Amino acid sequence: MSPSLKKAEKFYRQMLLLRRFEQKCAELYTEQKIRGFLHLYIGEEAVATGVIDAIEDKDGVVGTYREHCHAILKGVPAEKVMAELYGKMEGCSRGRGGSMHLFDKEKNFYGGYAIVGGGLPLAVGIALADKRMGRDRVTVCFFGDGAVAEGEFHESMNLAQLWELPVLFVCENNLYGMGTHIERAQSEPDFIKKAKSYAMEAHRVDGMDVLKVNDAAKKAVKHVRSGKGPLFLECQTYRFRAHSMFDPELYRSKEEVEEWKKRGPIITLKKYLQENGMWEKIDADAIEKEVEKEIEKAVEYAEKGSWEPVSELTRFVYSEKEAK
Amino acid sequence: MKKEITYREAVRMGIDTAMEKDKRVFLAGEDVGKYGGTYAVSMGLLEKYGPERIVDTPLSESGFTGMGIGAAMNGMRPIVEIMTVNFSLLALDQIMNNAAHLLHMSGGQFNVPLVIRMATGAGKQLAAQHSHSLEGWYAHIPGIKVLTPATVQDAFDMIHLALADPDPVLVFENALLYNTKGELDTSAEPMAIGKAKVMREGKDLTVFAYGINLLKALDAANALEKEGIDAEVVDLRSLRPLDDETIMASVAKTHRVLTVDEGWRSGSISAEIMARINEQAFFELDAPMRRVCSEEVPIPYPRHLEEAAIPSVEKVAAAARALMEDA
Numbered sequence: 001m002s003p004s005l006k007k008a009e010k011f012y013r014q015m016l017l018l019r020r021f022e023q024k025c026a027e028l029y030t031e032q033k034i035r036g037f038l039h040l041y042i043g044e045e046a047v048a049t050g051v052i053d054a055i056e057d058k059d060g061v062v063g064t065y066r067e068h069c070h071a072i073l074k075g076v077p078a079e080k081v082m083a084e085l086y087g088k089m090e091g092c093s094r095g096r097g098g099s100m101h102l103f104d105k106e107k108n109f110y111g112g113y114a115i116v117g118g119g120l121p122l123a124v125g126i127a128l129a130d131k132r133m134g135r136d137r138v139t140v141c142f143f144g145d146g147a148v149a150e151g152e153f154h155e156s157m158n159l160a161q162l163w164e165l166p167v168l169f170v171c172e173n174n175l176y177g178m179g180t181h182i183e184r185a186q187s188e189p190d191f192i193k194k195a196k197s198y199a200m201e202a203h204r205v206d207g208m209d210v211l212k213v214n215d216a217a218k219k220a221v222k223h224v225r226s227g228k229g230p231l232f233l234e235c236q237t238y239r240f241r242a243h244s245m246f247d248p249e250l251y252r253s254k255e256e257v258e259e260w261k262k263r264g265p266i267i268t269l270k271k272y273l274q275e276n277g278m279w280e281k282i283d284a285d286a287i288e289k290e291v292e293k294e295i296e297k298a299v300e301y302a303e304k305g306s307w308e309p310v311s312e313l314t315r316f317v318y319s320e321k322e323a324k
Numbered sequence: 325m326k327k328e329i330t331y332r333e334a335v336r337m338g339i340d341t342a343m344e345k346d347k348r349v350f351l352a353g354e355d356v357g358k359y360g361g362t363y364a365v366s367m368g369l370l371e372k373y374g375p376e377r378i379v380d381t382p383l384s385e386s387g388f389t390g391m392g393i394g395a396a397m398n399g400m401r402p403i404v405e406i407m408t409v410n411f412s413l414l415a416l417d418q419i420m421n422n423a424a425h426l427l428h429m430s431g432g433q434f435n436v437p438l439v440i441r442m443a444t445g446a447g448k449q450l451a452a453q454h455s456h457s458l459e460g461w462y463a464h465i466p467g468i469k470v471l472t473p474a475t476v477q478d479a480f481d482m483i484h485l486a487l488a489d490p491d492p493v494l495v496f497e498n499a500l501l502y503n504t505k506g507e508l509d510t511s512a513e514p515m516a517i518g519k520a521k522v523m524r525e526g527k528d529l530t531v532f533a534y535g536i537n538l539l540k541a542l543d544a545a546n547a548l549e550k551e552g553i554d555a556e557v558v559d560l561r562s563l564r565p566l567d568d569e570t571i572m573a574s575v576a577k578t579h580r581v582l583t584v585d586e587g588w589r590s591g592s593i594s595a596e597i598m599a600r601i602n603e604q605a606f607f608e609l610d611a612p613m614r615r616v617c618s619e620e621v622p623i624p625y626p627r628h629l630e631e632a633a634i635p636s637v638e639k640v641a642a643a644a645r646a647l648m649e650d651a
Contacts, residue, residue, distance in 0.1 A: 060398075094431025103430035110397065111430060115421050121390020122422065128391060129398035132350070132376060152417075155387025162382070316432045317466045319490035323437050 003211055008273055009282050011053070011210045015045045015266050017291045018069040021078055024295050025068070025085060029245050033302075034085045036098050037114075039066040043240030046265035047172050048073050050213025051140060051233075054221045060108045060139040062123040065100035067112040070142060075107040078294055079301035088305030095308055096316060110139075116177075117150030119143065120169075124156050127165040127230075138224045140168045146177030148194065149185055157198045157232070164229035168220050169195075171232065172207065174239045179251035195232035207235030208263045211272065240264070326509045332502040334476045335365050335441075337510075338483030339403060343373055346401060349487060352379035352388055353405030362407050363443060363502050389415035389440065393423050393492075396438040401487055406442040409458050409496065423492040424467030438493075439486040445498040445536055445586055446623045446634050455623035455630070457586035459496040459535070460593030463563035469493045469517055470563040474538040476506030478561060481514035489517065498536040520567035522574065526556035529580035529647055532571065532597055534560040537584045537635055544640035553648055563593050571597065572605045579610040580647050584635050589617035611650035614643050 003011070022040045029038050041048070044066075052061065052073040063070045068085075072078050076092050084091025085099050093103045100114040110126060113119035123141035130137040147153050148171065160167045171191055175182050182189050195202035201223060205216040213235055220231045238260040242249050249257075261267075273279040329337070343349045350373075351366060357380035360367035370378040381388040385406055392404035406412045412419065419440065426434045446455035463470045471486060471493060473479045479497065486493035515521060523538065524545050533541040538559045545555040556578050558570065575581055581601055583594035594615040601613060616635045623633055 091431070093429060093433070096431045097429045101429040103433050105430070105433040110394075111426070111434070113422070115417055118390070118417060118421055121387045121418060122394035122397065124387065125391035125394020125396070125402075126398045127394075129395040129400045132395075133399060152386050152390065155382075155384035156390070158382060159384060159387050159391060316428045318469075319427065319435045320432070321490065323435075323488055323490035 002276070005278055005281055008269070008278055011049055011214070012266070012269055012273070012282060012284075013287050013291065014049050014073065015210065015269065016287060017078070017294060018045045018049070018072065019266060020291050020295050021072065021298070022068060024299065026241070026245070028085070028299070034099070035087070037065070038099050038245045039243065040241045041066050041069045043260065043264060044172055044174060044207065044237045045069060046210035046213050046268070047170070047207045047235040047237050048142070050210045051170055051217040053214055054217035055138055055140060058108065059137055060110055060126050062110045062119045062126070062139065062141045063102070063112045064116070064119065064143055065112055065114040066144075067102055067142070068099070071102040071104065071109055071112070074104070074109045076102065076104045076109055079298040080104070082298040082302040083305045086302040086305060088302055089308045090301065090305040117143065117147040117152035120147065120152050120156035123167050124159050124165060127160065127167040128163065131165055136225070138166050138168060138221055140170060142170045142172060144177065145171065145173040145175065145182050145191070148191055149177065157195065157200060160230040161198045161200045164227075166224050166227070167230040168224050169230060169232045171234045172237055173234055174237050176239070176243070176251070178243045179247070181251070191232070191234045200230055200232050201228070202232040202234070204234045204236065207237030208265050209268050210265055211269070325511055326507055328505055328507050329476060330502065331476050331479045331504045331506070332363060332365055334479035334508050335483065335497060336367065336369070337508070338480040339366065340369060340372070342483055342487050343369075343377060346487070348399065348401040349403065350377040350379060350400065351403045351405060352381055352392060354381055354383055354407050356380060356405050361405070363499065365502070366405070385411050385414035386418050390418040390422060392438050392440070393418060393426070393436055396436045397426070397434050401437055403439045403441060403483075403487070406440060408454065408499070409442045409444040410454050410456050412442055412458070419462075419468070419494070420465055424465050427491065428467060435490045436492045437490050439483070439495060440492065441495045441497060443499040444496040445500060446618075446630060447500050447536070449625055449627055449630060451625040452622035457618065459494070459563055460585055460587040460596075462494055463593055463596070467491070468564065471495045471517065472534040472561065472563060473497065474501065474535050474559055474561070476504070476508050477512065480508055480510070485514050485517050493517070496535065500536050504539070515561070518562050518565040518567055520561055520570040521559045522556060522570070523559045524555065524557040526554040527578060528554045529582060529644055530556045530558060530574040530578045531582045531584060531640065531644065532558050532560055533584040534563065535586070537586060540635060540637045541584055541640055543637045544644060547637065547641050548644055551645070553644060555644060566597065566600065568600060568604060571601065575601055575605045576608045579608055581609065581613040582640070582643050582647055583613070583615045584640055586618050586634055588620050589615065590620060592617045611647055614647050616640050616643050
């Protein structure tokens with residue numbers, strides 16, 4: 001499991017970028033530059049970072065409405081994501097989608113979906129097309145513990161295993177479906193048991209530790225890519241911020257949040273690197289500065305972006321080109 | 325090549341010829357394979373194309389409809405069969421929130437070339453949960469197209485038209501039409517999506533209808549002819565987009581309008597057609613418009629009550645007579 005210095009530095013840089021990016025988003029939200037719903041991934045960064053590192057550019061990712069970080073990790077430029085959050089035409093969805101609907105076809109980022117569970121059947125279909133067309137591709141589908149209570153989760157798990165499709169189901173279990181704890185929502189809170197009831201290979205990993213997630217994801221992707229069918233990977237994680245910017249967080253204690261923060265993904269990685277004599281070889285200050293610069297650049301790009309003229313309002317309801 | 329076949333055979337031929345032509349096309353749905361299709365539409369296709377292209381699915385309407393959307397986003401041309409419109413409500417999230425909105429949400433990046441076929445309509449004493457006609461309801465949604473083949477020719481053509489379209493197309497096949505017969509000309513150029521068709525020329529009033537109710541309207545027109553009322557009958561063919569041009573041209577010709585559909589009266593597609601005529605051709609009208617729709621009641625089981633609840637030849641003819649007596 002011990003990572004190369006290069007990989008460790010990459011993870012540190014990525015997670016710091018995601019953290020600072022979303023902290024900036026929260027700031028911009030209070031300034032009303034970003035409107036609508038804003039769901040932050042802060043605290044959960046190790047999951048997407050560890051998983052997306054384990055796949056290739058050609059592989060697909062289906063996300064949720066908490067997908068800023070997944071998009072950036074999949075290669076969507078941070079400035080395009082920021083412009084989308086502003087609602088500008090230069091955004092990755094031309095400003096039409098906003099925070100919950102980031103898309104980038106070129107990067108095989110199949111989007112952010114805001115109906116819980118709604119993305120899972122799509123991942124099944126994307127994978128079915130790959131299998132039928134003989135393409136060597138894996139589709140990774142992210143969703144939360146809340147989705148596990150949705151019918152679409154169960155239908156999709158069944159279909160994917162029944163047809164042995166190349167899907168990696170990544171459950172980001174942050175213990176709460178909005179404000180409802182998993183113990184209050186699930187008659188059987190052991191998700192591995194649920195996945196196994198579909199005869200699917202299933203594993204659980206500490207989602208606060210990027211190295212452990214990456215290790216589990218690599219094995220999972222290898223399994224899926226080899227044609228052995230789908231795999232369910234539960235990453236146990238925690239959301240440090242509110243569900244969305246409107247959430248007063250009445251359902252959990254400050255102590256609980258503080259306890260989890262001690263195990264935060266960036267702290268956990270730093271601690272590992274310190275204990276293994278790697279930390280001093282990383283120029284953390286330089287990384288911090290680079291990250292800040294990148295975020296400044298993203299904000300500047302979004303600020304300078306343009307508003308789509310109202311005359312274009314009814315575009316993108318139907319295709320402007322014939323089918324190929 | 326012209327020949328007389330059933331509506332069922334025409335749909336099957338449409339699917340079959342499309343699958344022969346394009347390897348990206350596959351059919352998926354409940355009992356489409358081994359069973360041969362609930363309405364026997366896909367009988368024999370499993371044997372011809374195998375289980376990878378004629379895909380039997382479990383009872384997971386949302387799951388396999390979403391699967392079709394994902395496959396369409398990723399280069400295939402799926403035909404998803406939802407057994408009946410009644411069960412499509414289980415897939416409504418996928419149809420509306422994903423299929424209809426993906427192109428828009430992605431700023432034009434992901435189109436969804438998906439065809440969803442389903443049987444629709446009442447008239448077989450199947451009671452409240454198996455007798456819906458929700459095509460007018462689906463026509464409310466921007467991003468999808470809604471086709472309602474009434475004839476054998478359209479049953480065949482519309483499969484090809486829908487598959488050639490870059491966006492999601494819903495095809496509603498009224499279950500009572502499967503056994504009807506008509507002439508199919510496979511060499512004819514299909515009439516485009518969004519074009520209505522004047523099925524019977526007339527000068528006294530226009531009856532707008534689609535699907536099974538087109539046949540009722542034509543029967544009513546024949547009865548009215550004997551009474552000296554010359555009705556024009558227009559097959560709407562497509563509920564989204566609606567063919568305003570053909571509709572308004574007919575209104576300008578007959579000046580009296582009767583719309584027929586099997587949706588519940590309030591908020592039915594008839595209401596939309598009447599509103600458009602009001603906006604675009606009000607001064608052409610010689611009398612208030614009338615509509616024959618389903619009564620505002622869940623469809624009851626006993627035959628006499630079911631018949632009373634839905635449009636009939638007699639109701640259409642009576643409404644036409646009343647319309648002719650209006651100022």
